[in-house]
Structures are given as structure tokens and as C-alpha cells.
Amino acid sequence: MKRSDTFWDSVADKYARKRIGNEAAYAQTLNRTRAYLSTDQKVLEIGCGTGTTALKLAPNVAQLTGTDISGRMIEIARDKVRDEAITNVSFAKQTIEDIAATADRYDVVLGFNILHLLDEPEDAIATLHSIIQPGGMLISKTPCLGQKLGYLKPLIWVLQKLGKAPRVHFLNYDRLENMIRAAGFEILETGEYPASTGSRFIVAKRV
Secondary structure, eight states: OOOOHHHHHHHHHHHHHOOOSOHHHHHHHHHHHHTTOOTTOEEEEESOTTSHHHHHHGGGSSEEEEEESOHHHHHHHHHHHHHTTOSSEEEEEOOHHHHHTSSOOEEEEEEESOGGGSSOHHHHHHHHHHHEEEEEEEEEEEEOHHHHOGGGHHHHHHHHHTTSSOOOOOOOHHHHHHHHHHTTEEEEEEEETTGGGTEEEEEEEEO
């Protein structure tokens, strides 16, 4: 998972204080995700940030590991899991490549608001395929900025030059879904939560 850990470390504390922008869309994402989870599953979340989503989904799985490239994000997430005394969730500073180098394999991999931030999303999705058990699932939600918000590209370019924004891919639905299928997944469900910004929710099964 190639992202700038320096950038994300710098914004981690502010990110932790930030309120969820669209509570209804977030709740819908969680509800649809829970429909595919069960208490016998070993689950991985990539790009877990400060751990909020992992902790909300913890009651629905056997074990959940949250990973992020930002050490500061992981510190905050570990504080949360300790404060809430949740025993089936752990957090680690790892890239996708780090995870793939281990023998760990997962029933479900979660990736929310992360695929568009990776340097090579096609390669990352293929690597995720390799760490998911046969018949397991990749559940993701990705802002597809190229679908409805392409006009933001010049603004984001300026913010990137000022160090105020990370690198981002302007994906659209077709490109994202084609990447997932090409990596060896069958798409089971899609949705837009929220539809206004083109955030594409996808459930895909490893075949």
C-alpha cells in the first residue's frame, strides 16, 4: 500500500477529531458490510485510519486486524481499542506488501476510502486477492472522483503541491470494477453511499 506515511501522520490527530461527513451513508455502508460478516471470520481492514470502522464491526466477526501505513493513525487506534476494552481487534502499521509477505490469510478484506489513494491500485487489488481465502470476499467503498467530481482535479492538484492533499486517482465505476474483476473477483453487490459523490460500495468474491 504505497501512500505517504508522512502526510497521513501529519493529519492523524485532526482526522481523529473530524466528524463523519455523511452519517446516513456511513451507516448504510456498515449495514451492507455486516450482511456479509459472521462471527467465525478472520477479517483484515487496510487503510484503517484511527480504527473507528474496525471497532464498530468488531462484534460481527471473530477477529479483525486493522492496518495502516501511518504510525500515528495506528497509535490512536490502539488507544481506542484499549479504552473500549475490545479483545478481538488489533492494529498494526503495515503495507499491503507487508501483509502479503506473511502467511496470514483472511476470510474478508475490507478497504474503505483507500483504493483511490494507492499508487498502483491494480497491483494492490491483485495482491489483496492473494491474501484472501478461496471463496472469501473483498468489501470496499471507493470515492470514484472521475465519475461525478472530475472538475475537482485542478483544485486537488494545487492542494497536492501545497502539501494539503495526498495523491489521488480519479477513478470511475467501470475502471474500478474492471480492476477488481481482472484481479480474479466476482462482483456480488454494488451501491453508492452517498450517490451524490460517487462513492462506490463493492462486495466481490474471490473465485
